[in-house]
Amino acid sequence: MANETDAAFCALPGTPASVPERFQETRVMREIVQSAHTIAIVGLSPSELRASYFVGFYLQRHGYRIVPVNPNESEILGETSYPSLTAIPFPVDVVDVFRKPSAVPAIAAEAVQIGARALWLQFGVVSLEGAEIAERGGLKVVMDRCLKVEHARHMGRMHWFGLNTGVVSARRE
């Protein structure tokens, strides 16, 4: 896909060859999804038909506090929208990014600055430079994966739609 457009997609096939495995580890993704409370979504659209809105709406329904980061909006999903990560006046656990890859290094630097614990880049958003900045700052990094899909796979009801969660378990939940 075109790398210099903002990520409109929730779940496009990404660029698997260029993404190191450690940025897509099941264990890491599940830990982030299970431990997070507050998720800032950079590039969250106010349009109900955009993938970022689907993700934000879904995560909000499942109890996460969503913090929109979009300088063009004042409120999305009933939450105050901030122009940047550094403008958010309270702690953020995860920074979820729906922006073009070239915007990621600056976002990663801000994520480090505000003390976030994880940087999550959505499908099609691949930035090794941004990942390096975040990792140096002590953040977990996930790349080219969808936060909604990973939640639905492990904790949600994606299996009700005949989608392949990959989950095999003999344990009663």
Add this chain to the structure above:
Amino acid sequence: MNGHAEHEFDGQARTFGFETRAVHAGQRPDPYTGASALPIFQTSAFVFEDTDSAAAYFNLQEYGNIYSRIMNPTVAAFEERIASLEGGAGAVAFSSGLAAQLAAFYTLLQPGDHIVASQAIYGGSIAQFKHVFGRLSVDVTLVNPDEASAWEAAIRPTTKALFGETIGNPSGNILDIRTVAGIAHAHGIPLIVDNTFATPYLCRPIEWGADIVVHSATKFIDGHGTSIGGVVVDAGGFDWGNGRFPGIAEPSEEYHGLAFHETFGVYGYLMKLRAETLRDLGAALAPFNAFLYTLGLETLPVRMERHVRNAEGVARFLAAHPMVERVRYAGLPGNPYYTLAQQYVPRGAGSVFAFDLKGDRNTGQRFIEGLSLWRHLANVGDTKSLVIHPASTTHRQLGDAELAASGVAPGTVRLSVGLESLDDLTWDLERGLAAARAGTAGRAAAPALEEKEGERTHG
């Protein structure tokens, strides 16, 4: 891909094998009751938690059960299991194999579009392409699947998909999936493969480049001849946003302008297949049938091993018999498809194949009547061994010239080799062949074929 997510147990990552997924994928212990076997959710509809949830389900913003024409948890367990075994992103089940095939195409076609299909496929599929697709103003070109140039030459600007069967019915031809997928992708269109005869145990077309896999689940997935059903599996890798598929990429009138490809990406085709095609065509799979299919899949690996072992034994027996003109089994050395079979179905070329008796239509009929263990019926993929004589049943309306054009000889017999003792199967075949030979030697002719009712049905 999303197919084989690794799992972490006590700190160790693991990707489970085919046999493990055949037993477990898609079905976790029921969280509410602890039931270990798959519960049959025999319900038409599902109660909403509240009005907000109902709205989110209808808007596809949340994975929620609404109505069993669109989704059902028992059916979903089957869908996820077959998706896992085929290596796809997901699956949608239908009330028959032909319904699944129609739905797979309906989701990506518009009036004026065109598809290219192998001519060496099930006659019922060809009938659907000619008659149903014709009425929907979709044009179909049938090609010799063995010639790459024929596929290439048939593609037009309006072509939206290529279609073939892994193992062709009834001639046993093997599709060169990688080559045909390459041609499709060079033109920005998907390859759809019917994997009914091979099953994912013998061949996984997605691993060779196929984009969508369809099944008649009635056959080896069921495995016991109990239930009619079908399923569509999507690899999740095709770029529907390449400009040729406005039905998937452009805003949908049915969902307030939702663009399935943009919003759901990998799952865009599957979501449209379910939320629009299945919902609107209405060919939903019954939960009880899905329950039987999940049971069938649990034993698929062990059944298919025995199916192909028996099929190879029967094929060798027939090839050595003086009453047999030829055996069309790709697993036999010397078969024109032997090399392709070694590549695509190395564990065995399935257990459905045809052979040609020396003689005419009456010879075939006497053969059938001389059998007592093989069941004479129009289906395949059962534990029981099955037999049919196309010239007096599925193809009986055709004259000899038309028969020949469809690759069926007057003495062609199709077998579906089951799981009985191999010695018993060849013992019974020997009796049938003796009966066929006795007639050839001048016994009173069997009743005229024309006096019997027969329709072009299925199988």
